[in-house]
Amino acid sequence: MRTQIGIIGAGPAGMFLALLLQSRGIECVVIEQRNREYVEGRVRAGVLEQSTVELMRHLGIGERVAREGLVHRGTHLAIDGKLFHIDFAALTGGKTVTVYGQQEVMRDLYDAAVQRDIAIVWDAEGVTLSGLEGDLPAIDFRHRDALEHIDCDYVVGCDGFHGVCRKFIPASVLNVFERAYSFGWLGILADVPPANPELIYANHERGFALASMRSNERSRYYIQCPQNEDAAQWPDERFWDELCLRLGPEIGAKVTRGPSFEKSLAPLRSFVSEPMRWGRLFLAGDAAHIVPPTGAKGVNLAVADVRLLSTALEQYYKQGSSRGIDNYSRRALERVWKAERFSWWFTSITHRFPDMDAFARRLQIAELNYIQESRAAQQVLAENYVGLPLEVD
Numbered sequence: 256m257r258t259q260i261g262i263i264g265a266g267p268a269g270m271f272l273a274l275l276l277q278s279r280g281i282e283c284v285v286i287e288q289r290n291r292e293y294v295e296g297r298v299r300a301g302v303l304e305q306s307t308v309e310l311m312r313h314l315g316i317g318e319r320v321a322r323e324g325l326v327h328r329g330t331h332l333a334i335d336g337k338l339f340h341i342d343f344a345a346l347t348g349g350k351t352v353t354v355y356g357q358q359e360v361m362r363d364l365y366d367a368a369v370q371r372d373i374a375i376v377w378d379a380e381g382v383t384l385s386g387l388e389g390d391l392p393a394i395d396f397r398h399r400d401a402l403e404h405i406d407c408d409y410v411v412g413c414d415g416f417h418g419v420c421r422k423f424i425p426a427s428v429l430n431v432f433e434r435a436y437s438f439g440w441l442g443i444l445a446d447v448p449p450a451n452p453e454l455i456y457a458n459h460e461r462g463f464a465l466a467s468m469r470s471n472e473r474s475r476y477y478i479q480c481p482q483n484e485d486a487a488q489w490p491d492e493r494f495w496d497e498l499c500l501r502l503g504p505e506i507g508a509k510v511t512r513g514p515s516f517e518k519s520l521a522p523l524r525s526f527v528s529e530p531m532r533w534g535r536l537f538l539a540g541d542a543a544h545i546v547p548p549t550g551a552k553g554v555n556l557a558v559a560d561v562r563l564l565s566t567a568l569e570q571y572y573k574q575g576s577s578r579g580i581d582n583y584s585r586r587a588l589e590r591v592w593k594a595e596r597f598s599w600w601f602t603s604i605t606h607r608f609p610d611m612d613a614f615a616r617r618l619q620i621a622e623l624n625y626i627q628e629s630r631a632a633q634q635v636l637a638e639n640y641v642g643l644p645l646e647v648d
């Protein structure tokens with residue numbers, strides 16, 4: 256088989272890239288190790304930046320998000336149960352975010368891919384890459400007991416944090432930057448109305464809590480807990496009790512309890528691997544960087560990477576210019592690091608750290624009080640949360 260761009264991974268990065276390339280007349284094949292049901296079933300992100308929603312519309316997959324997505328003009332922060340509001344729209348010249356689950360985004364992407372005849376190979380095992388330093392890289396894998404081989408012009412590793420593509424960059428070239436956190440988020444989904452029309456990021460003495468949602472009938476709640484916590488130790492009642500305590504009496508009283516149908520622990524990690532291009536291999540999304548979920552940046556960053564990359568590849572094929580390709584890693588990383596900084600900072604002011612003494616806790620509360628009182632500080636938070644500009648030329 257021969258194609259122009261071989262994409263490894265059919266997550267958000269891989270599928271947005273496939274649709275973008277196809278809309279620009281560039282051929283690609285997507286190779287995914289799992290099946291569609293598995294990838295579509297993974298409960299992950301919930302908040303889309305305006306630019307991500309606009310891209311969906313531009314790609315012709317924006318109808319359902321426009322109808323079912325919840326547009327949020329701001330968010331709430333809470334300090335030990337006392338709430339204050341950050342008005343994104345007023346602070347950023349009208350920008351908003353949209354609550355629409357990653358599972359829904361994936362469904363829209365796959366439906367469009369099927370309609371547009373984009374080739375996706377599901378259940379591909381043992382992907383290996385070769386020829387990345389030459390002119391004709393290749394992808395080899397097993398599919399239904401047969402060995403498959405695809406020659407292409409470029410390979411894009413969209414295979415997430417645990418993927419294989421990053422490992423094909425020689426150790427002498429690769430630079431990895433990492434911050435580990437000793438805690439994770441225990442999240443639940445329940446078909447109960449959300450406690451509040453907007454999200455609440457709550458800093459509490461006992462740890463962080465987040466009140467989010469998927470729709471007006473479906474709530475998504477998280478509580479900070481130790482990284483190796485066993486979700487089975489958290490029967491629903493224990494979860495609801497702890498959540499209400501951390502959200503405080505005012506919001507706690509508005510929490511509707513009900514049986515959870517999903518409960519899982521997500522680790523928190525900050526991670527960047529540089530460069531995002533080596534020879535004929537590009538990395539995009541979680542394959543190159545991870546942020547803690549506090550800033551709701553994961554999916555949006557993956558989308559920004561592939562917007563940049565698809566424009567660079569279009570310049571290469573249509574104008575014969577490799578300028579965009581050569582600049583991809585530097586330009587993507589510049590923006591990635593800003594999102595890393597924001598996600599790390601937002602995590603640092605909202606979570607309980609194990610080594611936090613009384614002084615550190617007072618500083619945290621002072622910072623949140625300052626944000627509450629200063630329009631300038633609110634603006635810094637708001638413009639990062641709604642998404643920093645992406646210059647795609």
Ligand code: FAD
Nearest residue numbers: 264266267268288299300414415418540541551552553554
């Ligand atoms: P992925 O979504 O990881 O997709 C990679 C794809 O590559 C997968 O389908 C995988 O099966 C496939 N793959 C991997 N290895 C191979 C291989 N060897 N061969 C072929 N295919 C392969 N972000 C937020 O903003 N908010 C959140 O609340 C949030 N919660 C999260 C919870 C969890 C448990 C995780 C893991 C992530 C969460 N994220 C969240 C982050 C967000 O989901 C990711 O940033 C986003 O999915 C990145 O998309 P991606 O396409 O780069 O990677």
Ligand code: PHB
Nearest residue numbers: 300301467475548549551
């Ligand atoms: C979610 O709804 O899953 C969600 C929302 C905001 C975040 C992280 C996760 O910052």
